[in-house]
Each structure stands twice: as C-alpha cells, then as structure tokens.
Amino acid sequence: MRQALRAEWTKTRTVSGPLWLLLGTVALTVALSACACSVVSCGSAGCGDMTRLSLVGVQLGQAPVVVLAVLVVAGEYGTGMIRTTLTAMPRRATVLAVKAVTLTGIVAAAGTVAVLGSLASGRLLLPGRAFMAAPGHPPLSPTEGPTLRAALGSVLYLTLIALLSLGVATVVRDSAAGIGIVLGLLYLLPVVSATIGDPHWQRLLQRIGPMDAGLAVQATTDIHSLPIGPWPGLGVTAGWATAALLTGGLTLRIRDT
Amino acid sequence: MTAGVATSRSGRWAGPNGFARLVHAEWTKFRTVRGWVIGTVVAALLPVLVAVLAGVSSDQRGSQTVPVGPGGEPVTDSFYFVHRPLAGDGGMTVSVSALSSSIPSGPADLEPGTVPWAKAGLVIKQSTRQGSPYAAIMVTGGHGIRMQNDYVDDTAGPPGPASAATVRRLRLDRSGDAITGYASADGTHWTKVGTVHTSGLGPAVQGGLFVASPPAVDGRGTRGSVSTAVLGDLRGQGNWAGGDWTGTQVGPESPTFAGYPRNTSGSFTGAAGRLTVTGAGDMAPAVRETLPTGGTLGDLLTGTFAALIVVVVVGTLFIATEYRENLIRVTLAAAPARSRVLLAKAAVLGGVTFVAGLAGAAVAVPLGERLARSHGVYVFPVTASAELRVEFGMAALLATASVLALSVGTLFRHSAGAVTTVTVAVVLPYVLIANPFMPASVANWLARVTPVAAFAVQQTLVRYHQVTSNYTPYDGYYPLAPWAGFTVLAGYAVAGLATAALLLRRRDA
Known part of the structure; x- marks a missing residue:
C-alpha cells in the first residue's frame, strides 16, 4: 500500500496537468467569489447569507477538480498506461484506493487555500457594499461556528466531488464522457429544479442533487428554511461519491482493462 | 512520381464531388460509433423529458384567470x-x-x-x-x-x-x-x-x-x-x-x-x-414580474441546457477520438486538404445535431405547452412564427455549439480540456444569468458577449417601455434580439473553426 501510494504520488507530481488544475481551482474559486462580492446588489430586505455569498466561487472551482479527478483514471485509459499500472499492481481495489487517497489529499489542500482565499475576499470586499453598516453583520471570520462549518464543509464538498468524478471516470473509462457526465450531474439538476413548478418536486430535487444538497453546508442563516440541513446535505453528496466509487471499484474488478 | 501521386490523391478529394465523399466518410465515422449516436439521441430526448417534467410537476389548477386584452396578450x-x-x-x-x-x-x-x-x-x-x-x-x-x-x-x-x-x-x-x-x-x-x-x-x-x-x-x-x-x-x-x-x-x-x-x-x-x-x-x-406564475417557451425548453452539455461532449469526441486513436493520421493521409476535412466534420456534426435538436424541440414545445396548460399554468402567448423560431433556434443553437466544441477539440487535440473549456464557457454564464440575485447590468452584459447570448432565440416575452420592470435574462428578457443573440454564438463558432483550420494546417498531425 505504501509503495502503491508512492507510485501514485509520483505519477501525480511529475506531470504538469494536476498542478495547473489545482491552481485553476484556487484561482477560479477566489475570482468568482470576489466578483460576486463586488457586484452584489442588495434590496431593502438585505443581502442574505454573506458567508454563502463569499463562497459562491466553489460552484465554479469544482470544474477543474472534476477534470483533475476524471483524468487521474481516464487519462491512464487514454494513453494505455492503465495496463502498466494494473500489471504492476494486480490488486485493483488497491489501485482505486490509492488514487482516491492521493486525490483526497491534493484536492483538500487546494480546496483549503481556495476557501480561505474566498473568505478573505469576502471580508475585504463586502464592507464596500455597505454591508457592515447594518447591525447584525459582523465581519466574516473563519473561526466563528457557522462560518467554520461552511468553510470546512466547502473543502469536504470539493473532496467529495473529486471522489464522485473518480468513480464515474472508472466506470466510463473516457475523459470526455466522464467530465460531461459529472458536470452535467452537478450543473443540470439546479437548472432543472428551477423550472419545476411544484414546490414539492423542487425541494425533492434540491435534496437529492449532489451540488444543491452538498452546498447547503455553506448556509449560515435561515437554516430551517433550507430544503436540507448543512450536514445532511453534505451527506447526500457523500452518498453520491460512495455509490460512484463502489460502482467504479466493482466494474474495475470484474472488467478487463 | 511524387507529383503524380499528389495529383491523383488531391484529385480524388477535390471538387464538389470530392467534398461530398469527405462528408460521406465523416458521416460513416459518426454513425458507426455507438456512443456518439446514443449521445445525439439523448440530446434530442433531454429537452422533451424536461418539458414533460416541467409540465407535469406544476399545478395551478383553480387559480384566478389571467386577464387578456383585445390583442390576446396578458x-x-x-x-x-x-x-x-x-x-x-x-x-x-x-x-x-x-x-x-x-x-x-x-x-x-x-x-x-x-x-x-x-x-x-x-x-x-x-x-x-x-x-x-x-x-x-x-x-x-x-x-x-x-x-x-x-x-x-x-x-x-x-x-x-x-x-x-x-x-x-x-x-x-x-x-x-x-x-x-x-x-x-x-x-x-x-x-x-x-x-x-x-x-x-x-x-x-x-x-x-x-x-x-x-x-x-x-x-x-x-x-x-x-x-x-x-x-x-x-x-x-x-x-x-x-x-x-x-x-x-x-x-x-x-x-x-x-x-x-x-x-x-x-x-x-x-x-x-x-x-x-x-x-x-x-x-x-402584463410582464413577467406582474405575472410571475406565467410560463414561457423558454422555461419549457430548459432541457436545451442539458442537451447542450451532451452535444458538446459528442462534438469534442468527434475530433479528439481521432487524435487519441491516431486515426487522424489516416484521415489526413487520405484527404490532405486539411481544412476541407475539418469542414466536412463540421458539416456532418452540425447537420446531425441540427436534425436531432429540431426533432427534440418540435416535440418538446407543443407537448410541454399542452401539459402546462392542462395543469392550469398560464403560458405567455406566442405567434406561430415565433414558436417556429424558438424550435429552429434551439436546433441551430445546439448545432452551432457542437461545431464550437469540434473546433475547440481540434485546438486542444485532447478531449478533457476541450470539454471542460466549452462546458464552462457556456455553463458558467448560464448559471450566472439564471441567478435571481445577479445585478441586471452584469446579467445583461453576460447575455450580450458570452455564448449564452444565443439563448435569446428562446425569448418570447415583449418589453414595454410603458411598464417599469426588471427586464433581465432571468425573467426571460434578453438584451439582444433572437437572431442577433444567436449570431454571437455563431461568431464564436466561426472564429473557433477558422483558428482550428489554421492550426490543423500548420501543425503536425
């Protein structure tokens, strides 16, 4: 296992793609968060959840994470490297496990930087939008309970999205199809649920969608009116990731390369 | 000797007949890959599925009748x-x-x-x-x-x-x-x-x-x-x-x-x-804000967005697979006029996607309208010509996006980067303009300059200068006229195709 991990880490470290994608995650997350914080317009009813607003970049930053995670396995299929890998490590469950562990590590590291950067941009930019003048809007602080949960949850969310992508890519063995499926799954359900007229169906879709449910963890206000609570929501995303990884592991085991 | 071979080769693929052969060759490639055919069928079915879902899931039966003016408008x-x-x-x-x-x-x-x-x-x-x-x-x-x-x-x-x-x-x-x-x-x-x-x-x-x-x-x-x-x-x-x-x-x-x-x-x-x-x-x-419960054809066609992602994946794979399997060398050896190969690919892909998109729209629009009306939803009225424009517009939008994906796939020569680039270029502005908290100026700017401008082809609502309202893409009002918005996407596709043709000629395969 140790050697397998080392081998996987060497593969990740020695090509330039993963590093660029992780930098892309950080850059896109912070950039979108900063944009959102600097253009937000507030009606008389207030601006809503500031923590969530300053973490909105995660919705975009997850795209490079998806690409990275899909390429970790589909890239090997694309180049034929997978045969070498499986010859060297005949225990296929181990192969998937070390890929998952390596991926978790690097995505969590990049995710932490991205999330802290987003919160910092919110802390810097939101006062300029006349937020702090109103009472009940203290500056964002990552050590405060709900904001800490949102920050930690966002990092976990990115990690779970990576694992979901890894599982899907292992099943489809093709990078374009894998990326298309995961991005479709993430971005489509919110758009579709917005057109659903019946609030009951709408809430149901928001409860089961990996992005809608998982990002509930970013909420810090009005938690009781959300379709799903912060941690149960992240649990739904975890369920998606687990199911994808299990299916991936199973197909990897029973299929020829 | 070499000149003779070159003449005979280029002769075979030259002229209008030669281009027809190229198109035929690309069509054969397309129809014999199961995944691409399935993807195209799925792209046609997704708008229908979402239209049915949107129609069936709404229930406004028993709500007050919407007043209608002498011209038939709400x-x-x-x-x-x-x-x-x-x-x-x-x-x-x-x-x-x-x-x-x-x-x-x-x-x-x-x-x-x-x-x-x-x-x-x-x-x-x-x-x-x-x-x-x-x-x-x-x-x-x-x-x-x-x-x-x-x-x-x-x-x-x-x-x-x-x-x-x-x-x-x-x-x-x-x-x-x-x-x-x-x-x-x-x-x-x-x-x-x-x-x-x-x-x-x-x-x-x-x-x-x-x-x-x-x-x-x-x-x-x-x-x-x-x-x-x-x-x-x-x-x-x-x-x-x-x-x-x-x-x-x-x-x-x-x-x-x-x-x-x-x-x-x-x-x-x-x-x-x-x-x-x-x-x-x-x-x-009445505008969207005074009648928020009303539905539009654009709402019913939300599935276009789903179909778009599938079409982008298929379009990228249509060229990226050639690079991955090294088939591109055979293709370019058989037809050395590289720009024409790319054009033939674009013609086949665009044509197939257009037909699939039109089939999907032609079913999704009437079916969705019928279901929504039978569930008591007021659908903003459209003329027959506008409805036709929405349907053809959706087909043209998908076809053009697939050509854009093909071009980006040719530039990247790698499916992962191309799929992500095109998806994010389309998805991100769409998600942003679909956010009700986006300021109108930003949303309108995005709907002018990014590929989502093409969603204007689905616009059926009319702005009135004598009604003050938030006319934003979120509410179904696009800043550009339908076909002007489509032209923005077409511009991206043409620019992409030209760049791809240039690079394909200059680069080694």
Missing part, C-alpha cells in the same frame, strides 16, 4: 375607477392639480416616492370587465401627459408633471370607435394628443376618472405603490346617465394585481368640482 387591468355610463358619443374634461405616490418603506409605514408610470386622468372603457377595450388620457408621475389605449398602445403628449402651479387639463371625446385625447395648460387652448380607434366599445360605455399606481422597482424585486390625485372641474358633454359617480376597484382579485400597500385602499372623496382619488394597480400589458 394584461393588468386593475385600477380605481370613478365612473358613470355614457350612451353614444360624448366627451369629458377634467383638471389635474396633483399626483403624488407613496411606496412602503417598512411593514407599516408609507413614504412619498416617485412612481414614473403612476397615472391619473380620464378613461372611456367598454365596461369594468377584465381586459375590456378602453382609451384613456392621463397625467403620469414622470412621463408627462400620455394617451393610451387597449393596454399596449402609448402616445406621448406634452411633458411635465401636474401640480398646483401647473394644472393640467385633459379632455377625451368619443365619436363612434374614434376617441380623441386633448391636453391644455389653461383650459382654452387645447392640443390634440392623438386619435385612436378602439373597436368593440359598443353603444354604451363607462366613462370617468381613474388613478393607477404600478409597483415600484426596488433592487431585484418590486414593491406595491399607491397614488393619490386631486382632480377638478369635471364636466361631461353628451348623453351621460344622471345620478352619482360610482367608485369601483377594477380587477381586485386579478393575478396581475399586486394589491394595495398595507393599510391603504382605493377611494374617492369630494364632488365634481374637486375630487381626491386614491388608487393602485395599472392599465398596461
């Missing part, structure tokens, strides 16, 4: 009306010495505010029935004197507000179907504002004073307002019924009426010499 027909019957031809004059509006600033308090389209004046209306024809002349809060009729028509008169210092006098005459409005500053010199022809008024009409006060835009939403006007010197000419003036709130239960702010209501006090009339609502076409 309207707001709710205002405070001080009226009497008028038989046959006749007219009336009135002076307006004040029009002030109030907007609620909190749960209980009203504050004076500006409502540019607050209205007070004279109206001749077939009856108090919802959506009945009318013609009116009025003083507005910020747009001077206007003459309006049948909800959608608006004619500008002399500018300036009404106040005690600048009393505005209005006159409205009926002669058959022709109604003429006049304005005057002194009561002796009258300026004609306009003559309108309103059919269907009938012999006996309701005529009198009205006050309306549409909701005021506040950030991304609206707040109901109320306006009060002081009117005087009310005189009638013609066969007016005797008796007192009747005050009626027209359309109090209409779904297009936001109601009065708390603790206010419509009323009139005083006599014909000096009347104070308070009212809310509007006599105008």
